[in-house]
Amino acid sequence: DVKVTQSSRYLVKRTGEKVFLECVQDMDHENMFWYRQDPGLGLRLIYFSYDVKMKEKGDIPEGYSVSREKKERFSLILESASTNQTSMYLCASILDRGEGGNQPQHFGDGTRLSIL
Amino acid sequence: AQSVAQPEDQVNVAEGNPLTVKCTYSVSGNPYLFWYVQYPNRGLQFLLKYITGDNLVKGSYGFEAEFNKSQTSFHLKKPSALVSDSALYFCAVNSYGQNFVFGPGTRLSVLP
Structure with missing residues (x-):
């Protein structure tokens, strides 16, 4: 079974700090995604990556960046950090978008980030 | 552009009664439709999907969903609700070469 692991379940940081959220998947998936989840807004795509060192902006990339140096890890x-980035952050992976997106994504348990 | 609507923020149902969580979508091309469930402080878990074929799809934990192309809907159903079904449910749509788009979520409360 696919396992997507996010390094922190809860994180508290201060305004202006540089914050790193880590995600690792163990099934050699090509594609990885970062979402933020806010009540009433569902999941919004921040960035995604379809290969090592490749990245694409999602719907809300402002104030964020990503890194994918190894296939299994997406940061x-x-x-x-600003207070409006307080949110739940979810990482997901999928084997291959080549089949047209007909496979479900696999999600980590999320990181609840609070910016004070 | 793709979009998903879940018209109800909250659905309350008594244990043992049938439940329905509604979803409508908009997509150009053939849709791929998914339902996920989220328990407190957890990520999303895949329940079921519609890609093609039979309009009624069955998934995990006794859930099923019916694809209706003319109404662009994909409602989630279960014949007999359990208290343990209480959670947040997300509908998602995708199509060839696109990224997933998620609905805002519907909170299901099953009352004992």
Whole structure:
């Protein structure tokens, strides 16, 4: 069974700090995604990556960057944290978008991030 | 552009009664439709999907969903609700070469 692991379940940081959220998957999936989840808004795509060192902006990339140096690891970076980035962050992976997206994504348990 | 609507923020149902969680979608091309469930402080878990074929699809934990192309709907159903079904449910749509789009979620409460 696919396992997607996010390094922290809860994180508290201060405004202006640089914040790293880490995600690792163990099934050699090509595609990885970062979402933020806010009540009433569902999941919104921040960034995704379809290969090592490749990244694409999602719907809300402002204030974020990502890094994918190895296939199994996808990091989300908040360059200078702000209070409006307080949210639940979810990482997901999928084997291959080549089949047209007909496979479900596999999600980590999320990181609940609070920016004070 | 793809979009998903879940018209109800909250659905309450008594244990043992049938439940329905509604979803409508908009997509260009053939849709791939998914339902996920989220328990407190957990990630999303895949329940079921519709890709093609039979309009009624069956998934995990006794859930099923009916695809209706003319109404662009994909409602989640279960014949007899359990208290343990109480959770947040997300409908998602995808199509060839696109990214997933998720609905806002519907909170299901099953009352004992």
